[in-house]
Amino acid sequence: MTANLLDFDLDGLAVFCERLGEKRFRATQLFRWIHQKGAQDFDQMSDLAKSLREKLKTCAHVQPLTPISRHDSADGTIKWLFDVGDGNAVETVFIPEDDRGTLCVSSQAGCAVGCRFCSTGHQGFSRNLTTGEILSQLWFAEHTLRQQFNTTERVISNVVMMGMGEPLQNYSALVPALRAMLDDHGYGLSRRRVTVSTSGVVPMMDRLGDDCPVALAVSLHAPTDALRDNLVPLNRKYPLHELMDACRRYLAHAPRDFITFEYCMLAGVNDQPEHAQALIDLVKPKRGQGETVPCKFNLIPFNPFPASGLTRSDNATVKAFAAQLTEAGIVTTIRKTRGDDIDAACGQLAGDVKDRTRVDERIAKQRVIALTQVPQ
Ligand code: SAH
Numbered sequence: 120m121t122a123n124l125l126d127f128d129l130d131g132l133a134v135f136c137e138r139l140g141e142k143r144f145r146a147t148q149l150f151r152w153i154h155q156k157g158a159q160d161f162d163q164m165s166d167l168a169k170s171l172r173e174k175l176k177t178c179a180h181v182q183p184l185t186p187i188s189r190h191d192s193a194d195g196t197i198k199w200l201f202d203v204g205d206g207n208a209v210e211t212v213f214i215p216e217d218d219r220g221t222l223c224v225s226s227q228a229g230c231a232v233g234c235r236f237c238s239t240g241h242q243g244f245s246r247n248l249t250t251g252e253i254l255s256q257l258w259f260a261e262h263t264l265r266q267q268f269n270t271t272e273r274v275i276s277n278v279v280m281m282g283m284g285e286p287l288q289n290y291s292a293l294v295p296a297l298r299a300m301l302d303d304h305g306y307g308l309s310r311r312r313v314t315v316s317t318s319g320v321v322p323m324m325d326r327l328g329d330d331c332p333v334a335l336a337v338s339l340h341a342p343t344d345a346l347r348d349n350l351v352p353l354n355r356k357y358p359l360h361e362l363m364d365a366c367r368r369y370l371a372h373a374p375r376d377f378i379t380f381e382y383c384m385l386a387g388v389n390d391q392p393e394h395a396q397a398l399i400d401l402v403k404p405k406r407g408q409g410e411t412v413p414c415k416f417n418l419i420p421f422n423p424f425p426a427s428g429l430t431r432s433d434n435a436t437v438k439a440f441a442a443q444l445t446e447a448g449i450v451t452t453i454r455k456t457r458g459d460d461i462d463a464a465c466g467q468l469a470g471d472v473k474d475r476t477r478v479d480e481r482i483a484k485q486r487v488i489a490l491t492q493v494p495q
């Protein structure tokens with residue numbers, strides 16, 4: 120079996136090249152061809168010696184994921200569905216805005232966390248994506264869009280790991296993918312513009328802070344352990360006080376000086392004034408009851424699906440909730456919904472796609488929740 124070079128960050132590619140008897144600068148050239156120019160064919164790589172190109176043909180390939188479908192919204196949002204084999208597929212969403220292009224990337228087929236309000240969670244876990252499968256979502260989107268927009272300039276400026284899956288439960292594949300995104304010889308993205316979203320895998324938050332600090336979003340969804348245990352089952356393993364401590368520790372390394380808390384607004388469940396007050400007490404405790412967590416809140420209108428038994432909070436409730444947090448001095452935004460006409464949803468796709476027609480129908484029933492309020 121030959122190696123898929125999309126599976127490597129630059130250090131990994133350097134080790135691979137070393138085994139072929141090649142110096143590190145050859146790996147850098149190769150990495151730039153693949154990620155900056157989108158090259159797949161070694162014969163295209165004109166500044167590599169012919170002998171090296173021939174050697175590479177025998178032991179390596181550049182194989183991105185295969186797209187199954189693409190849907191374009193009138194507002195420019197694009198959703199791709201990629202085949203990951205064995206009847207599974209993952210989704211990737213591009214959200215263009217005036218000052219940036221954001222790509223929402225998946226890390227797993229399905230998810231084992233099983234949050235009550237998330238259809239990915241309801242489908243269960245199929246498997247982890249490889250580094251190459253995570254990275255090839257960016258590779259494919261960036262180079263497809265450059266061609267489409269007829270530009271050699273970078274199109275994607277921001278990546279959010281908010282597609283299917285819990286990225287911190289696929290840590291060993293995630294980190295090299297992040298490193299390639301950040302590498303100046305790769306996509307050269309700013310650490311502040313690459314966001315990992317997690318439901319709160321505490322030990323891995325610490326490791327990420329050490330290994331590859333990027334912007335962090337924590338899916339909070341509840342101000343108390345009793346409620347969060349129910350909505351985000353991982354809370355039973357890593358309760359709120361441990362999660363808040365991990366957030367404070369992360370900030371020591373983070374490229375930003377705040378954590379983004381995501382909060383999905385569920386009618387009558389977590390959207391009442393007492394929930395807002397409990398959140399304020401959680402992140403801004405009174406004197407002697409703990410330290411403040413520097414944070415911003417992003418309120419997400421719930422995207423309903425029948426099996427959840429939950430409904431979306433009405434606009435007035437969301438606004439009142441946001442106002443209560445804002446009055447307490449917490450920067451709070453409400454995530455905008457976009458791309459309704461293509462009916463896609465970031466983080467909403469089911470993992471099991473044995474019957475692709477049904478999956479396309481299922482996706483078609485869902486909506487894009489554009490990530491316009493994610494930090495730049
Ligand atoms: N597993 C990670 C990242 C993927 S989920 C995490 O949970 O953070 C990305 C975001 O989509 C999370 O903030 C999650 O709360 C949100 N989400 C999941 N299901 C949703 C739904 N039905 N409606 C609105 N947002 C949802």
Ligand code: SF4
Nearest residue numbers: 230232234237240318
């Ligand atoms: Fe998994 Fe995130 Fe969905 Fe929870 S919200 S089930 S952690 S993908």
